[in-house]
Amino acid sequence: MSTQGKVITCKAAVAYEANRPLVIEDVEVAPPQAGEVRVQILFTALCHTDAYTWSGKDPEGLFPCILGHEAAGIVESVGEGVTEVQPGDHVIPCYQAECKECKFCKSGKTNLCGKIRGATGVGVMMNDKKSRFSVKGTPIYHFMGTSTFSQYTVVHDVSVAKIDPKAPLEKVCLLGCGVPTGLGAVWNTAKVEAGSNVAIFGLGTVGLAVAEGAKAAGASRIIGVDIDNRKFDRAKDFGVTEFVNPKDHEKPIQQVLVDMTDGGVDYSFECIGNVSIMRAALECCHKGWGTSVIVGVAASGQEIATRPFQLVTGRVWKGTAFGGFKSRSQVPQLVDKYMNKEIKIDEYITHTLTLEEINKAFELLHGGDCLRCVLKV
Numbered sequence: 001m002s003t004q005g006k007v008i009t010c011k012a013a014v015a016y017e018a019n020r021p022l023v024i025e026d027v028e029v030a031p032p033q034a035g036e037v038r039v040q041i042l043f044t045a046l047c048h049t050d051a052y053t054w055s056g057k058d059p060e061g062l063f064p065c066i067l068g069h070e071a072a073g074i075v076e077s078v079g080e081g082v083t084e085v086q087p088g089d090h091v092i093p094c095y096q097a098e099c100k101e102c103k104f105c106k107s108g109k110t111n112l113c114g115k116i117r118g119a120t121g122v123g124v125m126m127n128d129k130k131s132r133f134s135v136k137g138t139p140i141y142h143f144m145g146t147s148t149f150s151q152y153t154v155v156h157d158v159s160v161a162k163i164d165p166k167a168p169l170e171k172v173c174l175l176g177c178g179v180p181t182g183l184g185a186v187w188n189t190a191k192v193e194a195g196s197n198v199a200i201f202g203l204g205t206v207g208l209a210v211a212e213g214a215k216a217a218g219a220s221r222i223i224g225v226d227i228d229n230r231k232f233d234r235a236k237d238f239g240v241t242e243f244v245n246p247k248d249h250e251k252p253i254q255q256v257l258v259d260m261t262d263g264g265v266d267y268s269f270e271c272i273g274n275v276s277i278m279r280a281a282l283e284c285c286h287k288g289w290g291t292s293v294i295v296g297v298a299a300s301g302q303e304i305a306t307r308p309f310q311l312v313t314g315r316v317w318k319g320t321a322f323g324g325f326k327s328r329s330q331v332p333q334l335v336d337k338y339m340n341k342e343i344k345i346d347e348y349i350t351h352t353l354t355l356e357e358i359n360k361a362f363e364l365l366h367g368g369d370c371l372r373c374v375l376k377v
């Protein structure tokens, strides 16, 4: 029996309060309105940004909400006026939208899209500024315009990328966030050239994807910086050529890197979300041209600092969101790259669990062993 136009009751993990275990609930998911798409989520992974918002440190964090933004699924139904996807299409929800019409999308200078960002930042849909989720009549906020910790979700049509139906959804769900972010930070934001020296702070999924991207770009030295020595063995498989643990040194880590590289690295990437490390990442860059890219997300109230002299003398500070990739146009291309074995995905998946086990998955995220945990929804 078709569910089109009807409310669907399904399981979802609801975050009622910061830091309180998520609750698996029967959630009512309203049909998609004009310009919206209802998606059956089959697989979702956890990213550290989910943990960040759950921790209560995200200024845009709203509760109760349904978290999750790294997923893959199948379109169940579409609202009026939706032309680019139809029921049965395999899709990846994209927290970074791409409308192709707003001034951001048309600028050619950024992947940020302005069309629906105002609504996704306050946990609702653009049409009526309301949520499509409820539990016993109580609205539950959306998160990042995706809310993938649910068997069904509703997203804006500008936030959904149609992909090759042959692609394994249990793998390509990772192309919703962490892997593209790291690859794109190198290829789109920094534009690392062959022969460059690169430093990566934080060897989680995002940092390792930076390493993979830097290796593909032909970087000659890829220096991984992490506080856990056990990270190096795994990092070598992603392209890291040298490892530095700040705890093994008395000097500040930026000085250690400057000494190792004849004046500093050409490119550095902060993949942790720690503002002191962001400073170190800038200051380990070479005078005159070194570029540092902030990838990590820092908590509300945190600010970055350095001596302006660092910039006066030619270092460049940048940031990246979703690695600069234009989501609807380029996520399908990344899926094709995976299918052609040009980029890794499987190697980032260290754990697989079910949606019911989501609290265990969040615990795993805080142990050094877990890169991505994929949940069967």
Ligand SMILES: NC(=O)C1=CN([C@@H]2O[C@H](COP(=O)(O)OP(=O)(O)OC[C@H]3O[C@@H](n4cnc5c(N)ncnc54)[C@H](OP(=O)(O)O)[C@@H]3O)[C@@H](O)[C@H]2O)C=CC1
Binding pocket: 047, 048, 049, 052, 177, 178, 181, 201, 202, 203, 204, 205, 206, 207, 225, 226, 227, 228, 246, 271, 272, 273, 274, 277, 294, 295, 296, 297, 298, 320, 321, 322, 323, 366, 367, 368, 371
């Ligand atoms: N800009 C964007 O578009 C995106 C940003 N992000 C952000 O990127 C960051 C990384 O995400 P993800 O890879 O999932 O997170 P992870 O937590 O898996 O990676 C961070 C790594 O840094 C290590 N680390 C922690 N403190 C230090 C330190 N002081 N020095 C060196 N290493 C340290 C962690 O070790 P341990 O595990 O032992 O703590 C971990 O290995 C997060 O802030 C996330 O929110 C994510 C996706 C997109």
Ligand SMILES: N[C@@H](CCC(=O)N[C@@H](CSC=O)C(=O)NCC(=O)O)C(=O)O
Binding pocket: 047, 048, 049, 050, 058, 059, 060, 061, 096, 112, 117, 177, 297, 298, 300, 320, 321, 322
């Ligand atoms: N609400 C957060 C925003 C944190 C943030 O910067 N998010 C990244 C994606 S992180 C994915 O895992 C991003 O793309 N930002 C651009 C955007 O428009 O949100 C906060 O305020 O800290």
Ligand SMILES: [Zn+2]
Binding pocket: 047, 048, 049, 050, 069, 070, 177, 178
């Ligand atoms: Zn993420």
Ligand SMILES: [Zn+2]
Binding pocket: 097, 098, 099, 100, 101, 102, 103, 104, 105, 106, 112, 113, 114, 115
């Ligand atoms: Zn746009």
